[in-house]
Amino acid sequence: GDSVTQMEGPVTLSEEAFLTINCTYTATGYPSLFWYVQYPGEGLQLLLKATKADDKGSNKGFEATYRKETTSFHLEKGSVQVSDSAVYFCALSIGRGSTLGRLYFGRGTQLTVWP
Amino acid sequence: DTGVSQNPRHKITKRGQNVTFRCDPISEHNRLYWYRQTLGQGPEFLTYFQNEAQLEKSRLLSDRFSAERPKGSFSTLEIQRTEQGDSAMYLCASSLGADNGNEQYFGPGTRLTVT
Numbered sequence: 001g002d003s004v005t006q007m008e009g010p011v012t013l014s015e016e017a018f019l020t021i022n023c024t025y026t027a028t029g030y031p032s033l034f035w036y037v038q039y040p041g042e043g044l045q046l047l048l049k050a051t052k053a054d055d056k057g058s059n060k061g062f063e064a065t066y067r068k069e070t071t072s073f074h075l076e077k078g079s080v081q082v083s084d085s086a087v088y089f090c091a092l093s094i095g096r097g098s099t100l101g102r103l104y105f106g107r108g109t110q111l112t113v114w115p
Numbered sequence: 116d117t118g119v120s121q122n123p124r125h126k127i128t129k130r131g132q133n134v135t136f137r138c139d140p141i142s143e144h145n146r147l148y149w150y151r152q153t154l155g156q157g158p159e160f161l162t163y164f165q166n167e168a169q170l171e172k173s174r175l176l177s178d179r180f181s182a183e184r185p186k187g188s189f190s191t192l193e194i195q196r197t198e199q200g201d202s203a204m205y206l207c208a209s210s211l212g213a214d215n216g217n218e219q220y221f222g223p224g225t226r227l228t229v230t
Binding site for chain 2: 107108
């Protein structure tokens with residue numbers, strides 16, 4: 001079935017370190033891929049997305065490239081800040097146009113950045 | 116504030132009681148989704164509506180759960196005869212569907228505790 005697998009957390013980094021959070025997917029159709037972020041005490045926020053192979057989504061210094069050949073959508077940031085501490089969720093949605101529906105989420109990766 | 120709103124934010128109930136949650140989506144969004152999130156897990160899909168039509172229901176949605184969106188605007192999720200296993204965060208999201216690549220915008224959630 002359709003699913004997302006994220007790297008296990010927690011991830012702990014020092015400020016200005018490089019971040020990678022791995023995400024791979026299994027999909028029966030043509031997925032769109034998303035990263036959501038959940039800051040402490042807040043709701044889920046869309047961070048970035050990519051809708052077709054080789055697309056790169058980017059926002060707030062974060063990037064992820066849709067790799068069809070490796071079925072991956074790894075999240076990267078060159079220099080993390082303390083304010084990036086949050087839980088990050090990879091997600092996919094199957095279909096195109098009117099068939100787009102539910103999101104399938106990974107389990108989330110807790111990121112803690114120390115000053 | 117034009118985001119997704121949910122009420123109540125917290126609900127504590129005794130096992131066997133019925134509870135109802137409300138979600139008000141972003142006004143121009145025609146799709147509305149319900150998810151459930153337990154500690155340490157990603158959100159799990161429950162059901163979604165396009166306008167007033169309920170298009171898909173998860174197997175997680177037992178017959179004790181019912182959702183409505185009578186006028187294609189706000190939605191309610193009712194749980195009858197609550198069980199301790201129903202304790203979770205219930206999330207609502209809305210989207211424009213295909214028109215925005217199925218970007219889903221989440222509300223703050225309703226945290227249910229069944230004692």
